[in-house]
Amino acid sequence: MTNILNTNISSSPLQQTGWLHRRLLPGVTPARLALGGILLLAAFLNFSNLTAVGDANFYYTAAVKSMLQSWHNFFFVAAEPGASVTVDKPPLGLWIEAISAFFLGVNGFAVVLPNILAGLISIPLMYHLTQKYFGTGAGLVAALAVAIMPVAVAAQRNNTMDGMLTLTLILAAWAFLRATETGKLRHLLLGAFVVGLGFNIKMLQAFLPLPAFYAVYFLGAQVGWGRKLLNLALATLLLLVVSLAWAVAVDLTPAAERPYIGSSTDNTVMELIVGHNGLNRVFGGLGRSRQQPPRADDDDANFAPPINGRPPQPNDGGQFTPPSPPNGQFVPPDGGQPGTGAPPASAPGGSDEVGSSGVLRFFIAPLSKEISWLLPFAFVAMLLLLLRRKLTLPLQPQHQFLLVWGGWLVAGWVFFSFAAFFHAYYLVMLAPPLAALVGAGMAELWQLGREKWRLAAGLLLGTAVLTLAFQWFDANQFVDNAGTLALAGGLFLAAGGVLLVVGNGRASFARAGFALLLLALMITPMIWSYLTVMDINNVNLPGAYAGVDEFAAPDRNNNRNVxxxxxxxxxxxxxxxxxxxxxxxxxxxxxxxxxxxxxxxxxxxxxxxxxxxxxxxxxxxxxxxxxxxxxxxxxxxxxxxxxxxxxxxxxxxxxxxxxxxxxxxxxxxxxxx
Structure with missing residues (x-):
């Protein structure tokens, strides 16, 4: 079939849509106004009702307060000011939150602000990365989709650091695509470096899209196969150096001179990487004795051998002066129950937070409310992008785009469908690939309509009906008035369908029909994001609005005054x-x-x-x-x-x-x- 895009990006059909680039005022076009409107919508969702955030996840906020009391605590991410134990995460995300709190004080706003800003920055990046390959209209659709994803809004309004991880992975995707386009080693190394930074935010979670990143360079870059293998080897070496730099530095520090490594079995960061934050996420509590009580974010009981020597002595402050303390409340971090050692809602094998593992996990309660609203459309878009043009080596730009974003989404879908333990808000890392595919799918349908209008209109209407039917089914699992949402989407669907049929391919009717169908697809996740923002029980363990109590994570906020x-x-x-x-x-x-x-x-x-x-x-x-x-x-x-x-x-x-x-x-x- 005819290519809609080659290395000359301006050949994209939606890039040629003149009205989006019509000059209204100096530097002002409809496209820029639309992107600005999307950013304003995202800012509204992220900054509204922030008083409900309180002090966010208390485990991490207390760690930030501890880190501001000495450089020792800051470097080792001490969980409490006495530096007896570290948090169970790497340092970079918490370092950024601590810097924010140094200037703004230790409070909920200060510790969630880095994630909010990361989410807002992600929007123009997704616009650029999608627009470059499929045109301005596609970029705007992708920007809107990532802005209104309920799990993204929830995670960005929290200090659990997944918003920052998501931004680093978007930047890494840009670098790997740029390396594929230019064939230059420096862009490949930049991508590896950025993924290494992501590793120092959430450890192995940052590696989930890495196979897609490596594959697009290997199959798409126009350099020799041997050179590509050598360059990937160099990138991998840099990736390992950046990823493990802090871990090695900590593990080389004598145990008596640093905190105990929280959630490790042998007081090393390496075991934390491989065990608690690695294999245990996939298979559960491997190697844990059932003689001990479970951890709050573990399913199995665990055992660790005792350590010798006394704990680190409390530091005497030093370089930082901690801000005045906030009101003292306590929320068990990451969903654990206070004083019991009980696992949270995310225990494997079925739970109130993520449900039972299996291929349908993303499509049924309780997990389906997070990110799945547009998933049917994205899967259809992947098939369309794959089948519309012949596969060649090196890959064409459109297939490079598909491999990066489709590979990322499929890897995440498979992993989170079968993983033994994770929290629902981890799914924010799938918002960028999902949004990119929705935008590209709309553009591909538009281009198909230039060739075969009836086929394109039928595919668009059929995919929209499928997606809206799933949205109604999904909402109906959580709220009693799902019919109201379905009615709103159905009205836009009907109006858009009429315009497509009556217009019979005329550009003005087609644009209006596409716009109405887009609104039909977006209105339910947009409203769900607003409900998420207004949910006062969405602080310590963030997630999309849970609706009826049956699927609400138990005691997700669980405020207890000091x-x-x-x-x-x-x-x-x-x-x-x-x-x-x-x-x-x-x-x-x-x-x-x-x-x-x-x-x-x-x-x-x-x-x-x-x-x-x-x-x-x-x-x-x-x-x-x-x-x-x-x-x-x-x-x-x-x-x-x-x-x-x-x-x-x-x-x-x-x-x-x-x-x-x-x-x-x-x-x-x-x-x-």
């Missing part, structure tokens, strides 16, 4: 003590870090399962006067039986602060030898 009486008591009785108190894990301690800015010893790391300290360590801290108060779970296993036994034998309960969940104990040096 016990001010307890905080006042601890402050009054620990002025000469380094730690405010020791707690089973961040579940109980993060809110007190935010409220006081003081070190709080997370004895079990994130959710009570890490061997950050043992009984001997606690005894030594008490003997040295560094620790006076210990909070224990009341009747709940937490993997710290040795510590519990020592505290019960050597410390005295403080009855006024005991409750059904926890007990507070006061320890004195003279109680132990």
């Amino acid at each position: 016990n001010q009486s307890l905080l006042d008591y601890l402050q009054a009785n620990t002025q000469n003590t380094d730690y405010l108190m020791a707690v089973p894990g961040s579940m109980q301690g993060a809110s007190y870090v935010l409220a006081s800015g003081r070190p709080v010893l997370y004895m079990g790391g994130f959710n009570g399962a890490d061997p950050v300290v043992d009984a001997a360590d606690v005894a030594q801290l008490v003997a040295d006067g560094d620790l006076r108060f210990v909070m224990l779970n009341n009747g709940q296993p937490n993997g710290q039986q040795g510590v519990n036994a020592w505290v019960l034998e050597n410390c005295t309960a403080v009855p006024r602060f005991n409750n059904p969940e926890t007990n507070l104990y006061r320890c004195s040096a003279h109680h132990n030898s």
Whole structure:
């Protein structure tokens, strides 16, 4: 079939649509006005109702507060000011959030702002990357689609760093496409470097689109096969150096001089990469003993051998002056339940957050509300882009585009359909390829209409009906008034269909019909994004609006105020003590870090399962006067039986602060030898 695009980008049909480029004022065209309008819509969605964000994910916000107290804490991404344990993520995203908080104060707005800005920057990038290959109209459709994706709006309004990861991967896609176009090594190395930065935001999650990136260069660049293999080898070497630089630096630091590596089994970042943030995401808790309680973002119970030596001593501040503390509230991070060590909604095998694994996971509740609204259209677009022109080597630009974005989307769809554990907001990384394919699909249908109008109109109407039918089915799983959304989309569909049929291929009718059908496709995800923004239970574990309670993640916000009486008591009785108190894990301690800015010893790391300290360590801290108060779970296993036994034998309960969940104990040096 006839190519609609060659290396001369201006040959794209929608690029030739003159009205989009008509000069209205100096520097002002309809296309630029439309892109500006999309950016304003995205800004409205991202900045509206930010008071509901509160202090966002408390685990990470407390870590940011800790990181601003010393360069040591900043480099190692210490989870609490005493630097007893790190967070379970690499540093780059948290470094950026900490820099934002340094200037704006430690608060919800400061820590979510980097992700919001990343999301807004992604919109013109998606416009450019799609417009270059399929024209201005396609670029605008892609920009709109990525702006209104519910999971994107949810993730960008949070400090879980996936918005920043998504931006880095878009930049990497640009670099690999540019390397394919020019054949130059420097663009290939730039792409590898950017993916390495993404690795330092969310580890192996950043590698998900890498096969598509490598494949497009290998199959599309107009250089010799041997040269391409050599260049890819050099890019891989750079990728590994950038990706592992921080991990190697941390692991080479003696354990006594750094925090325990949170969520690792052997106190190394390498194990964290391969285990907790690697194979465990695919298969579940491999290698974990079931004698220990589960982690908040693990499905299996876990076991880690105890470590020798005492924990790092609280740092004495230094380079940064922490801003005044926010109101102290606590939300269990990433969906874990406070004080129980229970897994979140994302446990494998079926859950309230991501559902059971399988090929239909993206199309049924609870996961379908996140990103699947336009997925049927995107899959049809992939087939159309593949079949419309003959495959050649090197790949034509349109097939290069398809390989990058289609390969990225399919890889993500397969992985997240069968992965044992992930959170729903991880799907934000699939928003760019989905949006790009929707934009390209609209452009391809437009071009087909220039050749075979009835076939193009039939395909467009059929695909729109299929997509809208799925949107109604999807919405109906979560809300009772899905018919209202279906009616709105149906009206636009009917109006657009009439114009296509009556116009019989005339350009003005075709443009209006395409526009109405586009609105029909976009109106439901746009409204769902607004509902997501207005959802006050969408703070700690972000995700698209969950509608009826049946599919809402349990206690996703779970705000609990700091016990001010307890905080006042601890402050009054620990002025000469380094730690405010020791707690089973961040579940109980993060809110007190935010409220006081003081070190709080997370004895079990994130959710009570890490061997950050043992009984001997606690005894030594008490003997040295560094620790006076210990909070224990009341009747709940937490993997710290040795510590519990020592505290019960050597410390005295403080009855006024005991409750059904926890007990507070006061320890004195003279109680132990």
